[in-house]
Amino acid sequence: MEDTHRTAPAASRPGSAPAAGDEPVGELVQRATEQLTDLVRGEMRLAQAEMTEKGKRFGKGGGLFGGAGVLGFVTLQALVATAIAALAVPLPVWAAALIVTAVLAVATALTALAGRKEVRGAAPPAPQQTIDSVKADVAEIKESAHR
Structure with a gap:
């Protein structure tokens, strides 16, 4: 049995968008431009969020390195005091x-x-x-x- 029931083309159905080949070129260019703009804005927001997160991590890491430098300096001072104390046993x-x-x-x-x-x-x-x-x-x- 053959199916004699055929549906109307998409362009002729009420409430549906015309097929890609039926749209005017200007409308296609406009839509592509809008989509490209949205895509670029989305990527820029993503990059900004990523760089903000990385900046926070770099700042925290830099602060921790600074703290390590201060602790290292204090450790070096303690080592110097230890050397003086060790030499003070046989010497004044x-x-x-x-x-x-x-x-x-x-x-x-x-x-x-x-x-x-x-x-x-x-x-x-x-x-x-x-x-x-x-x-x-x-x-x-x-x-x-x-x-």
Whole structure:
């Protein structure tokens, strides 16, 4: 048996949207533009929320690192006091403190000299190899243009 009952096309049914091929191009472009705008806005809101969450975590992590730095500094001070106390057993306290202070001063000086050397090695703060490479490229282009 053949089914003789046929439904009307979607465009002719009341209350239904016309088929994609039946809509004017301007309407399709407008709808696509609106959907694209909505999509971009949604993605921007998502990115903003994600960056806000990451910013909070970075802030909390930075605060914890700062706290760890303070605790590390206090620990270093306690270690220095321990070294002085240990040396104070065979020596007078003033001599033990003077020895520990001298060792710390030498370590400070050596660290400062190493830092100075690194900073001088970084000067000038320009990408010199890139500048030289660009100059060589420009010279070669000029040379090939005059051939």
